[in-house]
Amino acid sequence: MSEEVLTSEEDGILVVTINRPEAKNAMTKAAAEGIAAAMDRLDSDDSLRVGILTGAGGTFCSGMDLKGFLRGESPSIEGRGFGGIVQKPPEKPLIAAVEGYALAGGLELMIACDLVVANAGAKFGIPEVKRGLVAAAGGVMMLPDQIPERIAMELALTGDFIDAARAYELGLINRVTESGALAGAKELAASIVANGPLAVRVSKQVIKQSRGWPMEERYTRQTQLIAPVFISEDAREGAAAFAEKRKPNWKGK
Template identity: 85%
Template sequence: MSEEITVSQENGVLIMTIDRPEAKNAMNKAAAEAIAAALDKLDSDDDLRVGILTGAGGTFCSGMDLKGFLRGESPIIEGRGFGGLVQAPPKKPLIAAVEGYALAGGLELMIACDLVVANEDAQFGIPEVKRGLVAAAGGVMMLPDQIPERIAMELALSGEFIGAARAYELGLINRVVSGSALDGAKEMAAKIAANGPLAVCVSKQIVKESRGWSMEERYEKQAQLIGPVFVSEDAREGAAAFAEKRKPNWKGK
């Protein structure tokens, strides 16, 4: 794994830490490649249930490495997008643990995650316009899907930041913590990892995809996805564990 990213795992959770604190964890090509590789591991390893993306040194990610940009380097992976993530999120749940700044490409990495836990002092924004650029890694397209359009427009056109309290109020983040965002994300991940892995992944898929389904086709499309879950070994195990008052032993099949 690249030195730009540190990866560890515990209790079924894969923790990916952008480790470029001297550059405020600005995203470069090596870091993007490492994130893409780590996400492949998350989805392919049956022992892993949830991923967490965070940053070292008190900052989540300050965006694209502009020094690398000036050298002609791109932190975009073909088919995967910025940071190896924004255009191809994992099938399994991914939580962003945000300390400090999630700006520009850093915010775009964050909104590509499924859930967000942030420290109360965190700051969020897409200030690309201040540099004559556009938040092209999903910011101007995806942010209006997650917060009111007029607020997304203000952030995109002004380049100004908002704090954690405002981000929570807008529904941009799930939880605000006074201590470690990573600890808060681990707590959230543990609750997800305790559930049936097939059901979790299909639930995520339906939440993500169903917004594009017409009213007429919603239940039919959902049935196609949940059918295999309801006849799985895990479904029987979940029912048996409930009846026997014990924790389920999930097999992911």
């Protein structure tokens, strides 16, 4: 794992930290590789249930490292995209914990996550046009799926920023915290960890995939994905725990 990305785990939560505070966590090839490796670990380790992506030093990510760009470096991974996740996020839930700025590629990293917790002082934007570039790592394609198209158009064409209050109002982020975003993200993650891992994974899968399903096929396709959940050991354990008024002992199968 690159020193530009740090990981730690506790209580089923994998915290992945972009560790380039001197450069406002601008994304490099090495950092992208580190994030991709961390996502592989999240999905392959049954003891890990939720991931959190954050940045060191009070900034989430300021985007692509422009010095690296001028050297011809691409902070992308083949088949995974910018930062190692925008084209291929993990199967398990991933929460962005945003302090400071989530700009350009940093915003694109954020919107590739499933949930977002941000500090009240955070700022968001895709200012690529101010540098003669396009927010090509999902900004101009994915942002209109998450906020109204006209607002996404304004952000893309002006390059202006919005604050956490406006981002929350638009539904771009889930929670705003006056204290540390990471602490808030861990609280949200813990509420996910408490639930059945199979049900969580498939719920995410259906939400992500069903937007592209033909309307007449939605229930059929959903049934194909959720049927194994309803006959799983976890489903029986969940019902038994409810009846016995105790916490469930999930096995993930």
